[in-house]
């Protein structure tokens with residue numbers, strides 16, 4: 001089948017506010033309303049692709065916000081996409097090279113191009129990425145709880161739902177005792193901690209104490225933009241360090257692996273600028289024997305669908321944070337919703353991201369809509 005280039009005719013930014021079932025607390029703070037952009041992209045055939053930005057309202061995770069996304073997408077990135085046809089989604093990150101960083105904005109648009117590309121070929125996105133798994137293992141990420149007892153109760157609930165891997169957010173004062181209580185109730189469960197940069201090398205004795213708890217990994221213990229101190233910390237810890245916030249590109253991954261700053265990498269499509277860069281990091285880690293897993297950013301079902309497709313690649317050997325829709329939302333904006341059974345998601349074999357967008361629910365949660373089009377330009 002000959003393939004014709006994609007001419008993007010219209011991009012719609014749906015600004016969404018979805019309320020999480022429960023407040024989510026990290027070492028940076030607590031929130032319950034998730035505000036983000038859904039990208040809807042229409043091509044010359046009328047085919048439609050969807051993407052999602054993972055930026056938050058405030059720049060606590062990285063420098064990007066929903067507002068910075070809006071500015072960068074409207075003023076710079078969308079005009080670059082509308083200006084000429086696209087032969088392959090791998091071209092998008094190259095076309096965006098003149099714009100520095102702003103990875104979440106870039107990733108949201110690139111993800112919609114990938115969905116559109118796969119749909120035009122009537123192929124599941126995961127197959128276009130070279131994936132082959134028909135089911136993926138996922139875990140659950142639990143925010144900081146008020147007491148160890150309450151944390152153990154929350155963990156028990158998710159274990160009873162069939163989740164096999166438990167990730168617990170920690171911070172100074174809510175770490176060793178919290179994790180020890182989980183270990184007391186669940187001595188053999190796959191358990192990991194995510195610090196979201198809450199510690200420094202001054203906390204080395206406390207971090208070494210976590211070695212007693214047989215954790216799978218400790219995620220991002222030190223500064224969000226650090227690689228060198230993590231390499232010093234890893235020499236002192238038995239527990240493998242996993243980097244999240246520190247890794248924005250293949251280059252960052254190479255530096256972290258060469259310096260021994262981590263033994264595991266959490267790949268997030270939005271953090272690294274898109275699926276194309278995610279695949280490059282995946283392939284590099286496969287060559288280096290570094291396990292990877294797919295992180296989460298409290299996405300709606302659209303972002304969740306992209307994560308599922310990426311996780312079908314072979315070096316994703318550890319359970320990721322792509323939990324089921326019902327963990328987050330009373331009602332998700334996709335149908336069917338993402339279902340987790342016994343810690344597994346069955347990968348949909350439908351074109352593109354494999355899930356349909358429920359427009360009625362999308363419009364219910366939508367607070368603004370911005371349309372950029374070149375329909376008037378193209379015949």
Ligand SMILES: O=C(O)CCC(=O)c1ccccc1C(=O)O
Nearest residue numbers: 061141244295296297298299321
């Ligand atoms: O999507 C999820 O279930 C939560 C994943 C998670 O822990 C997270 C959620 C928001 C911002 C940062 C992180 C993180 O992994 O650091």
Ligand SMILES: [Mg+2]
Nearest residue numbers: 194219220244
């Ligand atoms: Mg993390």
